[in-house]
Amino acid sequence: MKRSFFETTTVCALVCLFLVGCQTSNPSAMGPGSFGTPLIAPQASLHAPQASNDAQQNVELSAPAAAGVTQVAFEQSVPVETVGFANGPLRVAVGALANRGANCNTNQHASECQSCNSGACGPKTGDCQTCGPQGYVEYVPQGWNAFGVDPQEFICDGGDHEPKARLTRDDQINGLQPEDTVVHYTSEAGDIKFQPSNRVCVYSPRFASIRKITGAVAGEKVTGLNQVDRPLGTEGINKDLPGLVMRDTTELARADMVKRLDFIRDRNRGVRVEGDLAPIQRSNVLEMMTTISALELNLLLDEQKALLEEHASAAIAWTIGESVQVAIEDMKPPVLTRDDSVEAFTVYEFPDAGRLRIIKMADKAHAQPGEEVGFVIRVQNVGDSTVNNVVITDNLVSRLEYVAESQTTDLKADFEAFPNSSESLRLEWRLSQELKVGESLLIEFRCKMR
């Protein structure tokens, strides 16, 4: 029988509407799974008929003869089915959902069900299989703060955050964020280059409070008790407790509730850092300087050549000395000659490679609010040419207060301090002379932890 066009369209529309109805009745379409575990159980129990259908399909797949004996199959094995929720798969023991009501309402399983409801056990546990987990989100151990460090508890200084610092035509630095410590210089070729320092962090958490005082009077109305006269002094005196007195509220002639700005922020807090390792800090300046001298090992000295020769010989000795040799009549086999020693040491020259290394360190690993922390900045020319116009800039964060007259330098440099956007100071050292190869500048200053 031929269907008319209207009938076909109607059938298709009904099928589509049915699909839409199934989708909207699915809890995944509503998205409440993202609220957390406690809301999942009621939804799952509300949709128990649909869940039992899924379970029936699962049973038919595993044991075709068990079709129609769904209840028996639930008690024997609890298939774990994946139910599509809005934010990722949610694993639910479907079979246990159906008989949860039967078992969990009895007193003998009350304690087990309570432990399961509290999330103390997983779906594989025997108790929870009998009384039924109600669905849970899989625990991912690599969550926020898996390493037990919160960057907000540290005061850090140094580095160059986005946007990167750059120099304008009028010799101003743009893109200098709080915490940034950079040095810019002019190389022999006339290029202006920036080099950020390392970040140095000091553990110094600080707390503040948000206070809200709620009374019984608000908006010209008494919302509760205005005052309770409570007896002071010794307790236990047998006297009548004071009554609850409502007073007239004539203090407020007019009270307009004005919506205020909750907050104004200059910077976004950003995303929490995952896997942020604890910073390595030096609390002793002398030890710190020792470390810096160790980092200066960038020239090949004469006493190191023997060590290099030894390592090169060892590398040759460890290589396989065998090779394929082909013997042809009346001809000598070719002999592969290998290097027996280091014949040359090649030094690559990079022209105009003026480079500065800037290291910043603090003399304390942790500091209470109010304590002073000493900072050291060391700038060294590790390139192959002299650099000019060396300017070191340190933009302090709001909790670091520069201690006046505390800065010292070992080379002649002009020091200036400017207010910055974080209600602190931007420290600037302008080196008066050029910095030759191997020379270094040492800056020391102190800051008070606010």
Added chain:
Amino acid sequence: MSNEAPKTTTKAITPTRRFERPLRLWLLLAICVAAYFLCSSASAADPSDFLPPDQQHALYSADMPAGVVGRARLTRRGPVANYYQPVKFVGPEGTMFALPQGAAISRGEPNLMAGLLIGGVYRFRVTGIPNAEGAELYPTVELIDRMYPPDGLATSYPIVLKIDEIDMQAALDGKLVTRVVYLEDPQTAIPLVQTDRQANVMDIGEHQDALGVADHFGRAVAIIRIGSLAPPRAPSLMPEFYFGYPSWAPIFQPENDQPTAVEYQ
């Protein structure tokens, strides 16, 4: 015999008839596409997608009963369960703080330090209130998060729970003071010098949620509620008054760590 020609029927295919089948297919396709978009738009409505990322307690507020926010923190990720977070009670000069030890409560210390569990509600006693001779207050503190100090610095950097004279006077007047203590974000910290006795505090209106505002400025770690509730006379009501006496760890301070008047001048 009749030689009748076989009947043949001819049907003229009109232009409307010719386009009927493709039109039907197009209509079917359009309905399916519309149904797909209906389904997809319903599944995309996830409420958590519209919440700002820095709202750690989007579903909670400081006006909830004591213990709700702290217990909710235990269900989230992180090593917060069974950790005794050191705290330090700080008040005006002469103020004494005491935590209950079982059914008894000690005389109190000026700067009491103790390790408290996250999620527990601790009611402590405040005595020596300035300008209120003999008055006592029994505020509650609820830890809703912990600190992550380097090894060996846990007690050196406790959470400072500061109560000032304004709080205590308002509580004695019958008002409820809710203080949400938060760890300041170093990027947006208030650029003022702060010591234990000069803690930064921000007052908000009654229509605002203290926990929500604290979430904007940092990481909320504790909620203090200061009212004028007095302990009941019946001993059987004392466990309820003290929220079941949650366990806490005493922290003894060396004598030289006690703050002096010179230190805070």
